[in-house]
Amino acid sequence: MVVSSKLAFGGRDAVLVVHGGAGAISRVKLTKPREKEARDALEQALRAGHTIIKKGGGSLDAVIAAVKVLEDAPIYNAGRGSCLTRTGKIEMDAAVMEGTALHAGAAAGINCVKNPVTLARAIMEHTHHVLLVGKGANRFAQKVAKKAGLDIVDPDYFMTKTAEKNLERFLKALSKAKKHGGRRPSGLTADGEEQHEKPLGKKHGTVGAVAVDHHHHVAAATSTGGTVGKDPGRVGDSPLIGSGTYADNETLAASATGYGEHFIRSAVCHEASSLVRYKGMTVAQTADRIFNVTLPRTGGDGGLILIDPQGNYAMRYNTIGMYRGVIFKDGTVLTAIYDS
């Protein structure tokens, strides 16, 4: 059963929550077929993770399975369908974290692994490091591919017509803005895209998942292509532990999406963990506080999904919409994009 409804907070017994990015999702551009594509991928991701947990599997396996589905869906800005840098290149970021021993792995600026989230896991499991970036990360991927079961692909695999068109539009708007003002206007969004363009349908594309398993262990995973026309080498919040991704069995698991720079400056996902730990807040109160107190200090917009070890969850955003969904123990699925 799939129920679509206004989803903010949920009661107990959630198993897995996913997001596919928050932003100025245009109701005009989100045609029925595209909406179906988006929702189908959310549901498929939720079911992939749920199946693992139902069989007694761990929350880390579940969030990775869910994020892989969203990475493979070209409609989302992660894996295939990733947006392009200013110079037309693929530079993807991903992170995973498990809440039992606080193990984490992350990669940034990669272009050769079909599922970036699997490289994040390989870095966690096959190195003493947490974060590898750029060339070093790509080389490590190729080296560890066989052992870690990574699917190595050509960078072309990730390219989509939509991503190319979005970059084209961004560059045109940028050159127009430069002609008028001499430089990029500053503002809330990366690269000034908000000022230049009408909503593109997925401004803040990032995908993520948080889950809790039978042992009440939580985990989080996040993956992204970044922002349209980003500067080469730019790393947002997604692969940064504490910023876009965090998990701790003592508190919660969190995955963020949005204008990453603000999420970094407020260490949003670790802040969420602190609010549970030190203020005794529920996940719902925590999500409230993040959007009412934490983010307004720097002006950031985006979304956040949270789950605690008891299966309480929250999905919150301060944008027009957020692709999101939750699956419960009994297999019930809810997906949503807008408030209503």
Add this chain to the structure above:
Amino acid sequence: MVVSSKLAFGGRDAVLVVHGGAGAISRVKLTKPREKEARDALEQALRAGHTIIKKGGGSLDAVIAAVKVLEDAPIYNAGRGSCLTRTGKIEMDAAVMEGTALHAGAAAGINCVKNPVTLARAIMEHTHHVLLVGKGANRFAQKVAKKAGLDIVDPDYFMTKTAEKNLERFLKALSKAKKHGGRRPSGLTADGEEQHEKPLGKKHGTVGAVAVDHHHHVAAATSTGGTVGKDPGRVGDSPLIGSGTYADNETLAASATGYGEHFIRSAVCHEASSLVRYKGMTVAQTADRIFNVTLPRTGGDGGLILIDPQGNYAMRYNTIGMYRGVIFKDGTVLTAIYDS
């Protein structure tokens, strides 16, 4: 006046605190001349920052001035004197953050800016991004050099005989370990160096500074060459906002040094901020808690310096020693390496 003493916590009226790394600092290898070199650089760094604040300058300018001195000192593992990757390359990381508007900038995997901390500032001030890495960061440095006053140098500038020797020793120990065990032993330290070698004198080399100015505004800066023989592309905690660097006028400014991966997993510097905000702890209590509760969960070792907007400070570590120092309003300087 320079007073050397056991330094843990301090009273009011501190202006600037610096560290030059914490680790298994060998008393045998730290000869008198080397100790003098280390302490002189600490004092010079403290005075550079103090001069700025005394003249009414800001804490951000002060921490950058202090860190530049330590980057220029070849005895410290940052800027000139940075340790080398497994493949013998320079890959430096740095971050800055100011506590008023929570602006931050960071760079990772760079090799062309004499003072990496100045590139971190340029990223904060001349982009909409927080973190640039690798080639993209190096290219941005070259592009913005004139406007931002960056000193571009050849990677050879950073190389020192000591760094080359340390890498040689690391690779020898690694190959020996591989012969015996077939693979790198896992354990607490990056690249298994702790297991392979006797203390090298600066295991966890990182330099950092925290400061408060007349307006009670705090700032933090951290800079590092990383760990000896690190995998290419590895990024530690130093350039990660919330992990190795954080600043917030509502709480404190923090800079960490140590086995970075553990500091990332616990988001140590943001955790310190949370302890002040939500538990009402003093900086001394906060430092205690980080080393008694937070870090033991993952087993990390290293050091941490903190300063709050009232000029209370803490310098704490759980290693044999930490290069460190503090300067007070009246210009009194304290520097220390060991407990006594």
